[in-house]
Structure formats: structure tokens, C-alpha cells
Amino acid sequence: MEKPIRVLIAKPGLDGHDRGAKLIARALRDAGMEVIYTGLRQTPEQIVAAAVQEDVDVVGMSILSGAHNHLFPKVVELLKEQGVNDVLIIGGGVIPDEDIPGLKEAGLAEIFTPGTTTTQMIEYIKNNLKR
Amino acid sequence: MFDKEKLSQLKTSRENWEEKVLNKSLSKAPESKSEFKTGSGAPVKRLYTAEDVADIDYETEIGYPGQYPFTRGYQPTMFRGKPWTMRMYAGFATAEESNERYKYLVGQGSTGLSVAFDLPTQIGYDSDHSLAQGEVGKVGVAIDSLKDMEILFDGIPLDKVSTSMTINAPAAVLLAMYIAVAEKQGVSADKLRGTIQNDILKEYIARGTYIFPTEPSMRLITDIFEYCSKEVPKWNTISISGYHIREAGSTAAQEVGFTLADGIAYVEAAIKAGLDVDTFAPRLSFFFNAHNDLLEEVSKFRAARRLWAKIMKERFGAKSEKSMMLKFHTQTGGCTLTAQQPNNNIVRVAMQALAAVLGGTQSLHTNSRDEALALPTQDSVTIALRTQQIIASETGVTNTVDPLAGSYYVEAKTKEIEDQAMEYINKIDELGGAPRAIDLGFIQREISDSAYKYQMEIESLDRIVVGMNKYQVEEESPKGLLRVDPIVGEMQKKKIEDVKATRNNEAVTEKLQSLKKACENTDNVMPFILEAVKEYATLGEVCGVMREVFGEYEQAVLL
Numbered sequence: 001m002e003k004p005i006r007v008l009i010a011k012p013g014l015d016g017h018d019r020g021a022k023l024i025a026r027a028l029r030d031a032g033m034e035v036i037y038t039g040l041r042q043t044p045e046q047i048v049a050a051a052v053q054e055d056v057d058v059v060g061m062s063i064l065s066g067a068h069n070h071l072f073p074k075v076v077e078l079l080k081e082q083g084v085n086d087v088l089i090i091g092g093g094v095i096p097d098e099d100i101p102g103l104k105e106a107g108l109a110e111i112f113t114p115g116t117t118t119t120q121m122i123e124y125i126k127n128n129l130k131r
Numbered sequence: 132m133f134d135k136e137k138l139s140q141l142k143t144s145r146e147n148w149e150e151k152v153l154n155k156s157l158s159k160a161p162e163s164k165s166e167f168k169t170g171s172g173a174p175v176k177r178l179y180t181a182e183d184v185a186d187i188d189y190e191t192e193i194g195y196p197g198q199y200p201f202t203r204g205y206q207p208t209m210f211r212g213k214p215w216t217m218r219m220y221a222g223f224a225t226a227e228e229s230n231e232r233y234k235y236l237v238g239q240g241s242t243g244l245s246v247a248f249d250l251p252t253q254i255g256y257d258s259d260h261s262l263a264q265g266e267v268g269k270v271g272v273a274i275d276s277l278k279d280m281e282i283l284f285d286g287i288p289l290d291k292v293s294t295s296m297t298i299n300a301p302a303a304v305l306l307a308m309y310i311a312v313a314e315k316q317g318v319s320a321d322k323l324r325g326t327i328q329n330d331i332l333k334e335y336i337a338r339g340t341y342i343f344p345t346e347p348s349m350r351l352i353t354d355i356f357e358y359c360s361k362e363v364p365k366w367n368t369i370s371i372s373g374y375h376i377r378e379a380g381s382t383a384a385q386e387v388g389f390t391l392a393d394g395i396a397y398v399e400a401a402i403k404a405g406l407d408v409d410t411f412a413p414r415l416s417f418f419f420n421a422h423n424d425l426l427e428e429v430s431k432f433r434a435a436r437r438l439w440a441k442i443m444k445e446r447f448g449a450k451s452e453k454s455m456m457l458k459f460h461t462q463t464g465g466c467t468l469t470a471q472q473p474n475n476n477i478v479r480v481a482m483q484a485l486a487a488v489l490g491g492t493q494s495l496h497t498n499s500r501d502e503a504l505a506l507p508t509q510d511s512v513t514i515a516l517r518t519q520q521i522i523a524s525e526t527g528v529t530n531t532v533d534p535l536a537g538s539y540y541v542e543a544k545t546k547e548i549e550d551q552a553m554e555y556i557n558k559i560d561e562l563g564g565a566p567r568a569i570d571l572g573f574i575q576r577e578i579s580d581s582a583y584k585y586q587m588e589i590e591s592l593d594r595i596v597v598g599m600n601k602y603q604v605e606e607e608s609p610k611g612l613l614r615v616d617p618i619v620g621e622m623q624k625k626k627i628e629d630v631k632a633t634r635n636n637e638a639v640t641e642k643l644q645s646l647k648k649a650c651e652n653t654d655n656v657m658p659f660i661l662e663a664v665k666e667y668a669t670l671g672e673v674c675g676v677m678r679e680v681f682g683e684y685e686q687a688v689l690l
Contacts, residue, residue: 019466
């Protein structure tokens with residue numbers, strides 16, 4: 001049997017809006033993936049430690065507070081420092097379009113904004129795994 | 132509402148109509164769906180008649196406004212006396228910028244202030260804390276010390292406005308700062324009007340800005356109840372919030388059930404702390420969401436009012452009618468806004484606001500069209516405020532009290548939501564009350580299940596969201612969104628340095644020591660916090676002392 005895709009869903013920063021994160025986590029799990037959800041208020045260090053420890057294929061982060069430009073790149077950077085280069089890193093939340101190019105440049109593979117369906121997300125992950 | 136004979140006639144005439152008129156029509160033109168549902172997924176019948184309200188006694192269940200059980204409104208003349216308070220939630224960046232926005236809103240006819248704090252403030256961290264990086268000033272204004280609070284309310288007479296503050300875990304600290312600013316303006320605490328949200332249970336359930344564990348958090352809340360009943364008697368000491376429960380995905384009935392269950396927990400905690408129910412209950416207030424399904428929402432507000440009145444009277448033996456009145460603020464549903472075709476949100480907000488008004492709200496915040504994208508711009512906020520003014524001045528719905536009462540559908544729906552909410556309350560009682568039900572994850576799981584179902588309905592097109600899953604167009608990226616300059620973080624850090632360099636640091640240490648002792652024993656902490664903030668102890672320092680004594684809440688991670 002094929003090894004299931006392992007996904008870490010993380011909430012960096014201080015915002016408590018986790019409806020989206022929980023929905024995605026549940027939908028990915030229903031699609032057969034193994035999903036670990038970090039809970040709220042995770043520092044970039046905690047997220048990276050969890051990603052390494054759980055040996056995940058995907059890190060998905062959600063921020064609705066506007067702190068994405070600060071926190072998303074931090075996670076990418078720390079993962080690189082740990083020598084992790086084969087994890088698909090994606091983000092979502094209330095993120096203005098004009099911030100997306102900068103985030104992609106920083107190493108986020110894709111940014112999902114309001115209105116994205118869980119089906120689109122599942123397809124994207126299946127088609128873009130790095131390992 | 133009708134006698135037996137009349138009802139039996141109605142039954143016959145309805146069956147007659149079904150046979151002769153309805154069935155003929157259905158055979159020619161079937162309905163578009165096999166099942167019709169409310170926004171919350173509750174079934175809706177084709178037609179409601181007097182039969183559906185037959186068991187509802189007018190005098191005991193519906194009654195008159197300003198009279199128990201307050202189904203028709205908490206006050207006898209409602210909007211004929213004065214319209215609801217138009218209270219726009221605002222705050223961003225620095226105290227200076229937010230102060231400007233408040234003055235603008237008051238100038239445009241806003242009748243109450245509503246302060247949004249940034250996340251570090253809401254979680255009791257100063258702007259220079261490592262966890263605050265990237266978050267300072269983003270979703271609200273950054274308040275680190277009394278200095279910021281003085282700037283925030285500069286030029287705003289605190290004896291004239293009522294101020295609502297969305298602050299929960301550190302509510303005692305921000306209230307103390309507000310009292311201190313008023314004192315500097317020469318306004319005594321007994322003249323202050325406003326509300327602190329101060330509702331920690333829904334933070335654990337849905338909103339996430341908790342600090343301390345349940346028990347000390349409940350103690351802080353009852354300390355505030357007690358202190359305000361003596362010192363700040365016109366202050367609403369809590370705003371028991373269904374808003375965020377609904378935003379997290381609950382149904383309308385769950386919103387009422389879980390919110391009132393939280394309310395019950397606060398009343399029980401205060402009674403246990405030795406307070407008489409009629410001393411604090413009149414200052415309890417509520418906060419609900421206004422979602423898209425107009426008539427379901429109107430019914431929800433009416434159901435909440437009736438059920439709370441019954442709970443206060445029957446369960447807690449309240450004697451004062453003021454203790455039984457559910458007064459509430461409403462905000463239109465943030466989660467209903469779409470990032471696509473954002474101007475459509477103006478229409479959604481208008482209808483949601485109408486539901487709140489028809490449901491008898493005491494104050495209202497209308498969301499801005501661009502809030503699925505960023506914090507609202509001033510232009511967007513103005514349209515949102517104008518929406519309320521149009522409802523108040525042009526639609527005529529304010530001319531008579533509770534105009535939808537007596538609608539067979541609305542009365543049946545009101546009863547249905549009341550009954551379903553009561554079922555949830557019974558279930559939560561069985562589990563040992565709201566705090567226990569939260570520890571067990573019961574409430575969170577119920578909400579998650581509803582949220583998941585809602586999302587799947589959108590994806591399968593069972594639920595249409597205009598512009599998002601139907602009637603889509605290609606769009607350009609929206610321009611001119613409000614952005615908070617990252618420099619705000621640096622400015623706040625500088626301000627903290629200045630405050631710490633100029634205050635009496637010895638006095639600060641001493642006041643924080645006294646506060647620590649009060650936290651360790653059973654003294655009311657409010658006077659100690661007030662003393663500390665007056666010496667310009669920072670929010671982070673005050674909360675730091677409390678963190679040391681009380682510890683921190685650990686969220687159960689559930690999926």
C-alpha cells in the first residue's frame with residue numbers, strides 16, 4: 001500500500017481564528033492523508049520542530065491577523081536551517097493579493113485565499129508533493 | 132392561541148387547500164428542491180399557519196415589550212424612543228491613529244465607541260515581547276500602558292460617550308486604565324458607561340485570546356462584577372458572546388444554546404462568590420451575530436431574549452426584572468463576507484443589519500465590504516455606518532415594536548430555536564456546566580461539525596454563495612486596501628522605553644508586589660490593578676504578575 005501523505009496544519013502567531021485550519025485539516029484527513037494539527041499560537045520554532053519530528057510531507061499554515069509577511073517566511077527559513085528541503089510549504093488566510101509574490105519568493109509554494117475549496121486544496125497537495 | 136374548535140376548522144380547511152389547490156399546482160409545477168432549509172440547515176415547511184403556533188400562549192410566551200418574558204423587546208417603546216446605538220468596532224495601529232478614526236466616526240453620527248485591540252494586547256503581552264513581533268497594531272490598536280490609553284481617548288469626553296472594549300483575558304487591566312483616564316479628565320467612575328467583553332469561556336471555545344486557566348479567569352470576572360456593582364455601576368461588566376461561536380461555524384440554535392450556557396456559568400460563579408443575583412445580573416449583556424437567513428435570525432434574537440428571562444427567573448430566582456432582560460449588541464456576520472466581488476458584501480450587511488433591528492438589538496456594528504480582504508478603509512466604514520442610518524431613517528421598520536411578531540413562521544421558529552437551545556443547555560448541565568463541557572471538547576466539537584457541514588454544502592453547491600460558487604466573474608485584485616505600517620511595532624517599543632524611563636519604577640514594583648499578594652489570596656484584584664496602572668505599570672507587567680500566580684490555560688487540541 002502506498003504511504004499516506006503526512007500534513008502538518010499549523011497556526012503561527014497569536015490569532016485564534018481556526019475555523020479554516022480545522023476545516024482543511026479535517027478535509028485532508030477525510031481524503032486519506034495523515035494530519036497533525038498544532039493548535040493555536042505556535043511560534044515558528046515550534047512549527048518547525050513539529051514538522052521535523054512528525055516527518056511530514058506538507059506544512060500548511062493559516063494566519064488571519066495580518067502577520068503573514070513576518071511569520072510565514074520565518075518558518076521557511078528555519079526549515080532550511082534544519083536542512084529540510086523536500087517539504088511542500090503552503091499558507092492561507094486573509095492575505096492581500098499584493099503580498100503573494102513576496103511570500104512565494106520567500107519560499108511558500110502557494111497561498112490560498114478565501115473562497116478556496118477543500119477539493120482544490122487536496123488536488124494541489126497531491127500534484128505538488130516534493131517527495 | 133386558538134380554541135379547539137377553531138383549530139379543528141383550520142385543519143380541515145388546510146387539508147382542503149392541500150388537496151384542491153396545492154396538489155394541483157405541484158403536479159403541474161413541482162418545487163425546485165425536495166427539501167428547504169434555513170441558513171443553519173433547519174428544515175422549513177412550505178407554509179406556516181395558525182396551527183403551528185397553537186401551543187404558544189400569547190400572554191405568557193410572547194407578551195408585551197418591556198415586560199417578562201421580553202420576547203418582543205426589553206423596553207416598551209423600543210426604536211420609537213431612540214434608535215439603537217450605532218457602534219462601529221474600530222482600532223488599528225497606534226493610539227494616535229485610532230483616536231483619529233474615533234473622532235471621525237463620532238463626527239459622522241456614530242453614537243458609541245467600540246475599541247478593537249491588537250492581539251498582543253488581548254493576550255497580555257507588551258509590544259516589545261518576542262511573541263508580539265509581526266502582530267503589533269495589526270487587528271486593533273496596541274495598548275501597552277496608561278500612556279497609550281490617554282492618547283486613545285484624547286479629546287473624547289468619557290462622561291458623554293459609551294465605550295465598548297473587546298477585551299477578555301486582561302479585561303480588568305484595560306478597564307482599570309479606562310477608569311484612570313477618566314479620572315484624569317475629571318470624570319468619576321460612577322459616570323462611566325460602556326462594556327467590556329470579559330467573556331473568557333467563548334475564548335476557550337472559539338476566539339482564542341485566553342491567558343489564564345478557567346478557575347482564576349472566572350475569579351477575575353466575578354471580581355469585576357463585584358467591583359463595578361459598587362464603583363462603576365453603569366458599566367456593563369460582561370458581554371456574553373455568541374458572535375464568535377457563530378463565526379466558528381455554529382448554527383443559530385447552537386449560538387443561543389452555547390452562549391446562554393456560558394451565561395449560566397458566570398451567574399453561578401458570581402453567586403458562588405457570594406454576590407446577590409440582582410446586584411450584578413442587570414449589568415450582564417450579550418453579543419450576537421447577524422447571519423444571512425433574515426427570518427431565522429430575527430427568531431433567534433427573540434428566542435434568546437425569552438429563554439434568558441426564563442432562566443434568570445426560574446433557575447436563579449432573580450427578583451428584579453432588570454436581571455431578566457437580555458440586552459444585546461449585534462455584529463453582522465464576518466464569515467458571510469466574500470473576498471470575491473466585495474461590493475456584494477454591502478448588500479449582505481444591509482440585510483443582516485435589518486435582521487438585527489427587526490430582532491430588537493440595542494447596538495449594532497455593521498461590517499465593511501472589504502473585511503474578507505483586510506481591515507476596512509474609511510470609505511468602506513462610512514458605507515457600513517450609512518447602512519444603519521438608512522435602516523433607521525428610511526425603511527420604516529422602527530415605527531412599530533417587534534413588527535414580525537405574530538408571523539406564524541417567526542413565532543414557530545422562535546419557539547423551535549428556544550427549544551433546541553434549551554436542549555443544548557440541558558446537555559451541558561448533564562456534563563457539569565459550560566466550563567466542563569469546554570474541557571471535554573463537547574461544545575467545540577459540535578461547532579466544528581456544523582462548520583464542516585456548512586463548507587461541504589458550499590462545495591457541493593447545495594448552498595449558494597453569490598460571487599463565490601455561483602455568478603463568478605474574473606476580477607482584478609482589489610486596490611487601496613488598508614495596510615498597517617510595520618513601523619508601528621518600533622514606535623510602540625520606543626514608547627514603552629520612554630514610559631519606563633520616566634515613571635516611578637519603585638512605586639511600580641511596589642504596586643505589582645501588592646497585586647501579586649492579592650492574586651495569591653482572595654482579595655478583589657481590581658483596586659490593586661488600578662493602583663498599578665496609574666503608576667504606568669505596563670499591561671505586560673500586570674499580566675505577567677498574574678501569569679506567575681495563576682499559570683496559563685492549555686488548550687485541548689481537537690479535530
